[in-house]
Amino acid sequence: MPNATPAPTLASPDDSRQTARENARDQYLQRVDAHQSTCNDYPAWLQAIRASARARFAEIGFPTTRDEEWKYTDVAPMANLSVVAPQLNGISHQAPTLDSIAAQVFADLRLVFLDGHFAPQLSAIENLPPGVIVADLCDSLQHPAVQQHLAQYATKTEDDAFTALNTAMLGSGAFIYVPANVVLETPLQLLWLHSQELIGHPRALIVAERGAQVTVIETYASSADAGESVYFQNDVTEVVLGENASVDHYRVQLETESALHVGTLQVEAARDANFRSHSLQLGGRVVRHNAYAVMNGENIECTLNGLVLTHGAQHVDNQ
Amino acid sequence: MNTILEIRDLHAGIEGHEILRGIDLTVNAGEVHAIMGLNGSGKSTLAAVLAGREEYEITRGEVIYKGRDLLEMAPEERANEGVFLAFQYPVEIPGVNNTTFLKAAYDAKREYHGQEPLDAASFLKLARERIKSVEMDNEFLKRSVNEGFSGGEKKRFEIFQMAVLEPQLAILDETDSGLDIDALRVVAEGVNKLRSDERAFIVITHYQRLLNYIVPNFVHVLIDGRIARSGGKELALELDERGYDWIKTEAGAEAV
Numbered sequence: 354m355p356n357a358t359p360a361p362t363l364a365s366p367d368d369s370r371q372t373a374r375e376n377a378r379d380q381y382l383q384r385v386d387a388h389q390s391t392c393n394d395y396p397a398w399l400q401a402i403r404a405s406a407r408a409r410f411a412e413i414g415f416p417t418t419r420d421e422e423w424k425y426t427d428v429a430p431m432a433n434l435s436v437v438a439p440q441l442n443g444i445s446h447q448a449p450t451l452d453s454i455a456a457q458v459f460a461d462l463r464l465v466f467l468d469g470h471f472a473p474q475l476s477a478i479e480n481l482p483p484g485v486i487v488a489d490l491c492d493s494l495q496h497p498a499v500q501q502h503l504a505q506y507a508t509k510t511e512d513d514a515f516t517a518l519n520t521a522m523l524g525s526g527a528f529i530y531v532p533a534n535v536v537l538e539t540p541l542q543l544l545w546l547h548s549q550e551l552i553g554h555p556r557a558l559i560v561a562e563r564g565a566q567v568t569v570i571e572t573y574a575s576s577a578d579a580g581e582s583v584y585f586q587n588d589v590t591e592v593v594l595g596e597n598a599s600v601d602h603y604r605v606q607l608e609t610e611s612a613l614h615v616g617t618l619q620v621e622a623a624r625d626a627n628f629r630s631h632s633l634q635l636g637g638r639v640v641r642h643n644a645y646a647v648m649n650g651e652n653i654e655c656t657l658n659g660l661v662l663t664h665g666a667q668h669v670d671n672q
Numbered sequence: 673m674n675t676i677l678e679i680r681d682l683h684a685g686i687e688g689h690e691i692l693r694g695i696d697l698t699v700n701a702g703e704v705h706a707i708m709g710l711n712g713s714g715k716s717t718l719a720a721v722l723a724g725r726e727e728y729e730i731t732r733g734e735v736i737y738k739g740r741d742l743l744e745m746a747p748e749e750r751a752n753e754g755v756f757l758a759f760q761y762p763v764e765i766p767g768v769n770n771t772t773f774l775k776a777a778y779d780a781k782r783e784y785h786g787q788e789p790l791d792a793a794s795f796l797k798l799a800r801e802r803i804k805s806v807e808m809d810n811e812f813l814k815r816s817v818n819e820g821f822s823g824g825e826k827k828r829f830e831i832f833q834m835a836v837l838e839p840q841l842a843i844l845d846e847t848d849s850g851l852d853i854d855a856l857r858v859v860a861e862g863v864n865k866l867r868s869d870e871r872a873f874i875v876i877t878h879y880q881r882l883l884n885y886i887v888p889n890f891v892h893v894l895i896d897g898r899i900a901r902s903g904g905k906e907l908a909l910e911l912d913e914r915g916y917d918w919i920k921t922e923a924g925a926e927a928v
Contacts, residue, residue: 534881534912536853564881566853597879599852625849625878627823652761652850654823 377432378414381518382407384552391470391524392491399494399523402504406520413514426670430639431585431613436550449548449576451475457574457607460542462487464527467546467576469553471525475544484532487541490556493528498560506591506647507619513643515615519554519589526556531565533595540568540601545586547612548578555588559602563595563623573614574607574636583638585613592618594626596650601629608636610667617643624650632659632671640669674701676841676872677722677742682733684721690731691717693897699841704873706883706908709894710916715876716760718894719845722874723757724750737841751777752784756839758830760846765817770829771799773817774836781837802835806862824855831862842866843874848882860885880912893919 385407395403415432416423449467451458454475464487465475471489478487486493493499504523507516527543545555561567573586586608594600608614614637620628634640646655661669677699684692691714699705709715721728722735724747735742742750765773779789790798800810806828818826827847834842844863848856863873863886875886883891883905891907892899895916900923901907911919 564879597849627850627852652823654850656822 374414374417374432377429378411380435381432382411385410385518385521388522388524392494394494396494398500399503402508403521403523406504406508406517406523409508409512410514410517410521413512413517415514422672426639426641426668428615428639428641431587431615434552434583434585434613436552436584449475449546449578454544454546454576457544457546457572457576458542459570459572459605460540462539463542463544464489465544465546466525466527466555468548468551469525469555472546482535482537484530485535485537486528486530488528490526490528490558491524493530496528496530498530498562499528499558502560502591502593503558504591506593506621507589507617513617515587515641516589516617516619519556519587519617522554523556526558529557529559529567529569531561531567531598533562534564535562536566537568540570542570542572544572544574545588546574546576547584547586547608548576550582550584552585553587555586557588557590559590559592559600561592561594561598561600564597565595566599568601568603570603570605572605572607573616575609575612579609581609581611583611583613585615587615589617590619592620592628594620594622594628596623597625597627598623599627602631604630604632604642606632606634606636606640606642608640610636610638610665612637613639615641615643618645620644620646620655622646622648622650622653622655625652626650627654629654629656630658632657634659634661634663634669634671636667637669638667640667642669642671644672674870675699676701676738677874678736680734680736682718682721682735683731684717684728684733685731686717686728691728691897692721695733695897695899697892697899699872699874701840701872702867702869703890704867704875704886704888706886706888706891706905707874707876707894708878708880708891708908708911711878713894714897715878715894716845717897719757719760719843719874719876722750722841722843723747723755748780749784751837752781754838754840756834756837756842758827758834758842758844758847760849762818762821762826762830764819764821766819768817770815770817771796771813774799774833777833778836799836803832805835805865806832807858808832823850824852827851828855828858828862831859835862835866838866840870841872841874843876845876846878847875848877848879856882857885880908883908895920895923898923 415428418424418427463477465472504520508520531537644657663669679695679697682692682695730743775795888905891903893901900919
């Protein structure tokens, strides 16, 4: 129920904060429940993952600055955000063309998502080596690697409300799979574009099997339409590296200066694996970036580089 | 045929636990022998025993290197006689300069062979020339040993050291583990440049891909401290595709 029990007449400031926090959580739960499936078919195992994540988010709610991990960042702007009802079933504005988004395109091989939906007309996934998959998660739910790895790391390792929220909304997303010993020389870009006021939950799963090699550039930006609108991107990227795999990862955050962004990178690496990540935080009004790596074996090399360029009232928090 | 190394029924262990259980291997000059095996099969133990690590106890067998009893020789003597080990996990030694370190090893060898140490300028020239073969910058020569080197840089630096010391028996212990494809190519090229009729290589590897670039004459599979099977380079490919179980089964059947 959206309305909590009425507050006592002489409400202390703590109580009103509590109610506001509960309200924020409940509003997001409504969005989770109203969220139409973006995939045609949701297998039972995925439904179970979503339900479990929803329950977790319902239980813990949004963090406050009294939580150690969030002491530098007040999440009220994200939690209390109200947007015009999102158009989940299509693109409401004039569809961007390749020309109009040229400034955000960095690679010849790319998956483009517009307002959370896979945009095949803006993507380019030709001439992939045999066995390599670069596709929408919705189209890949039968793949053994998705069943084995999706949501097995981010939600299990870190007890985080934003990760739980993203997982509760699991649907369309990026799935990149490189089979054993395959080297994908061409860099691959994942471009997440917002064109309007929206709350989005970009999701990516990158699996590099034993000895595989790939370079992935994640880009978060707005198309020309977004303008000054306030929008919130809450993204989760899981990267799984097999033995002796090598992944170069870039996160380029080019949001507008009114945007809100929470991003989580979760890496799981096996022995002899090599992971190099470079994060560039250039936009956003309130930005939180989490980077976690689990090194599950000997001789693993994991580099997490970051660059933050801010001015004015921009707030960027890296953990 | 110039036999550089002969291992006969070598048994070795550590802290009472036997790891090598009867290794027989003959390596001739000009040959590249690849040794593959799962974790715990004894690959690194073999390398350590050949290089002279003291923690390992030799319980049986012998190792003849250029006609001499290798196991009787101290590690530094083995090095001066031309044995080189490229470490699996090269150690950082802050405060010890790379060039000083390498020159000390280089001069020790010269002295052992009755030669004068090389003058600093000539050595530096030699080092700068050889470091090109592993595509590393001269700047690395100014740093402390392996300090701040990435995994790939450490492995390439091992090959550079080998290029300077010009050994007769080079043992590469999992040099390819953790390398991306570009670093792997550089390492392989560096090794291939050093292949000659006078030199022999033992390449210990966990992954088959290196052997596409450093093509071996022989491949040996180590299982439970013994060479369970030997073959040509096709054996490595077969292992990569089929795993190790089929060899274990056949080895078990033969033992019965």
